[in-house]
Amino acid sequence: MHTILTKQTLAPQIVAMTVDAPRMATAAKPGQFLIVIPDEKGERIPLTICDYDANEGTITIVIQAIGASSKKLIEMNVGDKFEGFVGPLGHPSEFIHLSYEELSKKSFMFVAGGLGAAPVYPQVKWLSERGVQPHVIIGAKSAEYVIFEEEFRKLTPNVHIATDDGSRGFHGLVTALLEKLVEKGNKYDEVIAIGPMVMMKFVSLTTKKLEIPTIVSLNTIMVDGSGMCGACRVTVDGKVRFACVEGPEFDGHKVDFDEAMRRAKMYHTQEAEASHKCNIR
Amino acid sequence: MAINYIRTKVKEQDPKVRATNFSEVCYGYTKEEALEEASRCINCKKPRCVEACPVSVQIPRFIEALTKDDVARAAQIIAEDNLLPSVCGRVCPQENQCEGSCILGVKGEPVAIGLLERYVGDWKIKNVESNDQSPAPSHQSQIKVAIVGSGPAGLACAADLAKMGYAVTIFEVLHKAGGVLQYGIPEFRLPKSAIVEQEINAVRELGVEIVTDTVVGRTVTIDELMDRDGFEAVFIGSGAGLPKFMGIQGESSNGVVSANEFLTRANLMKAYDSSYDTPIFTGSHVVVVGGGNVAMDAVRTAKRLGAKATIVYRRSEAELPARLEEVHHAKEEGIEFRMLTNPTAIVADENGWVKAIRCVEMELGEPDASGRRSPVVKVGSEFEVECSSVVMALGTSPNPLISQTTAGLETNRWGCVVADENGATTRQGVFAGGDVVTGAATVILAMGAGRTAARAIDNYLKTK
Structure with missing residues (x-):
């Protein structure tokens, strides 16, 4: 379970992977997302589901290397297993x-x-x-x-x-x-x-x-992705919503984007440090 | 033999030192200390401690075995009723349960039952290779039961059902088993790899399969488990994981997090260990809003991460819902307590980051429905406390994901799953127990509910 079956570079620093995840592949619908944990010490990274194949029991994800954790992800290879791979999360479209x-x-x-x-x-x-x-x-x-x-x-x-x-x-x-x-x-x-x-x-x-x-x-910050942490809260139509369980899709005309963009920077400094640490290894 | 009313002292890490690390606060009894404490038990004919224990551990019996220096026997006696003695010995509110009803407590100090249970549990982890209670194969092993959530309720229910011979599978949403034992309670109170994971392994050794990374309600629904995957009964022990916020101005500022997020980053995701990728933010001063055990866990975690750490609570110290021991430990570690103080707004700087919390002073008025004197705002008492982050520890409610995706499962107005005293829900074959039924409570009450439901599930499957 959760083994990388294929890996393909789509663009500089952008990689597609198919992953063995039969239960998720059966349940997934358009609009949903998942959380991947690269290794034991990795973060829980929310990613959108790019494709799913219930017959093959596979899920396709696409990753762009931006921070330390996504860099770690794209460096993984066919045959490697993720520490965690959970979903589908959120409501379908x-x-x-x-x-x-x-x-x-x-x-x-x-x-x-x-x-x-x-x-x-x-x-x-x-x-x-x-x-x-x-x-x-x-x-x-x-x-x-x-x-x-x-x-x-x-x-x-x-x-x-x-x-x-x-x-x-x-x-x-x-x-x-x-x-x-x-x-x-x-x-x-x-x-x-x-x-x-x-x-x-x-x-x-x-x-x-x-x-x-x-x-x-909305691709907000998340930890568990199941409604437990509240890191993903966004203001939609003046109300606080959890993007993970009430979204991720919302009415774009009602989302407070300025707040969402500000909240997305919550851990930026630390991510820069983690990225630095990763580079000198 | 004369009755000894004085409890054997247990050693703890020096408060100044432990406020800077995540190692366990309490060292637990040594063998000599445990034997000495065990000898204080007068072995009551009608043990009130057992009645007060939600899982009915045979306390005088295991303590008697200890006095004979037969720890293995003590471990067996506890295991009949409780598979998580090292966990319970650490986190149970014994002062309200077994120890609170110990007869020695009338004139002196009750027997330190929790510390003795912990001693036995820890001994077992160190000395017993594998569980010798593997279930005998029986006709029932073909009957599949699904458990939702690997926290205390689910583990207790799973263990009992496995002992009865059922094929039990636990589905867990996170990537590690244990629920609140894993994400909520900090390492310095409940070590993860040394204790939690060991005791969960003991449940696995009974034949229980734990499938992580599975969101019941999304990856698979209860309907699918029962109608498609052949599970004949389901136990929901998914806890109360949905955090509450105050709904005050500025709460969406950067630096305001729920206690669940803060503790999950620290505990499950090990943000305190720099070899992990997990970020966590404290800044120089963390204000934790709330007065329960979770608030104490959060504030003591913040302190250990190097910040000044303060509790803000709207009632007085006497009403703090946290265990006295936790409050006492927090004070020793230099946590500041601001009682009768209620936040009214979060003040952010020009970039949207927390810079202060605005509060009002409160005074106690008439007792409310809970019997506690309700706090009333002192007019004109508004003031600000400068801080860099705010952790909201206001309680949690059950996650609606499962009730929303399961046909015929009734919930009450607080979102709790409705279940009778045996854990039977309004959906046939579906049982529930622990925080998902009661709202946030304790580890041991959840375990008790899990055990009750296990008996009810057995009855249901036998008469089905």
């Missing part, structure tokens, strides 16, 4: 409760920023399997960081790319591309934005202006 008929009438736009393409993938896949062809914007800082493009193109013809430096697709931010697509006459009933907190904030501001209901998936 709301749309999975819709009927075929309701789904067929709805036009979805997914905005995936950076690593956000990973959690967006199972959602688009789920919809595509039910005959829906959503729009997807993949945003990245440059061409080499665009991930999952081929996979998305297999699911829907409506894939758009935006890069910060213009090295691939639209030159500019995902919000600008989204506005441009709407200006061109595309109609979206719902936007699902997943990516860095700051991107989700600005997508939500944009869609508020455009009056499109928007769902975001």
Whole structure:
């Protein structure tokens, strides 16, 4: 259990792994996440579920090396076992409760920023399997960081790319591309934005202006991921919510992003120190 | 023989030294001390201590074995009723239970039953290789029972069912077994690898399988366990893990955490050990809000991490719900106590980090429903205490995950699973006990509930 079965580099410092986790693979649905513990002394790291295969009993995760713990993760290899691998956690995406008929009438736009393409993938896949062809914007800082493009193109013809430096697709931010697509006459009933907190904030501001209901998936700090610690609390519509058990998906127009971004920095200094410690080892 | 009313002293780590480390506070009795203390028991014909014990440990019998220097026999006697003697000897509120009803306590000091139980438990961990009570194979070993949660209630229920011959699987959400014994109670009160993990291994040796990393309600539901996976009964011992916050202004500031988060980082994730990756934040002054055992654990942990540490509690010292021993230890370690003080807001700096806690002074008014005098705000008494972080230790309630995902399982208005005196819930074949039924209580009450439910599950499966 919890053995790494495959490992693939998708972009610099971004790695995909499939992991042996039969129970989780049977239970997982789009929108949910998991917690991985690299080794005995590692942190409990929340990650989105990128794909699941109940028949194979596998879960796919995508990791970007940012802090000490995620660096530790991407250095692990096929055959290694994680100390812990728990999930699925959180609620599945709301749309999975819709009927075929309701789904067929709805036009979805997914905005995936950076690593956000990973959690967006199972959602688009789920919809595509039910005959829906959503729009997807993949945003990245440059061409080499665009991930999952081929996979998305297999699911829907409506894939758009935006890069910060213009090295691939639209030159500019995902919000600008989204506005441009709407200006061109595309109609979206719902936007699902997943990516860095700051991107989700600005997508939500944009869609508020455009009056499109928007769902975001909050990647807050967590310890247990099951409602026990409260590290993940966020303010949504003026109320304190636990992202782990009440989310991770919330109404983007009601999330207090400034508070969420500030809270995400709670352990930054210590993470920098841990990272430093890790580098000199 | 004359009755000895004076308890044998136990050695403790020097307060000044222990306030800087995470090693155990109390050293426990040596063999000589244990024998001396055991000899104080007058072996009552009607032992009130046994009646007062939630799991009915045969206290005079095990103490008698000790007086004959037969620790192995003492260990066997305890094991009939309690598989976690080293844990219980350390964390039970004996003063309200066995020791509180000891006849010697009427005129003098009660027998130190907790310390004796701990002595026997620790002896067993050191000297008994494996449990000799492996269940005899029986027709029942094909009958599967699932237990949700590997805390005290689940472990006690699992142990009894395994002894009866059932095939028991415990599902635990965290990556280590033990529940509150693992994430909640600090190392300096309850050592993890030396004690908790050893006693849990003893439960495993009875044939109980413990599957970690499993969120019942998400990874698998109780309905799936029963309808798909062939479990014929389920015991829910998932505890009370949902932390409460005050709902005051500024509570979302950086530096405000629940006691659950603070203690989980320190205990389960070993943030105090620099070889672990876990971050934990204290800053120079930690204010812990609350007066229970969890508040004491949090404040003493903060002190050990090098911060100035203060308890803020809205009633007076007499009403502190924490064990006297914990309050006493905390004071010895230099914890500051601000009684009759209630927070009204958290004050943050320009970056959103805690810089102070705003409080009002309280005075005691009329007794409330709990019989304790209820605190009333003193008008115009508002003041601020500068601090770098705040830990909220206000109590916990049961996690709603399981009740939300299990058909036909009734909960009350506090979110506790409704169960009768035997632990039977409103769903057939599903039993519950411990904090998930009562709300946050003690390790030993949870164990008692687990044992009661084990008997009820056996009856249910036999008559099904």
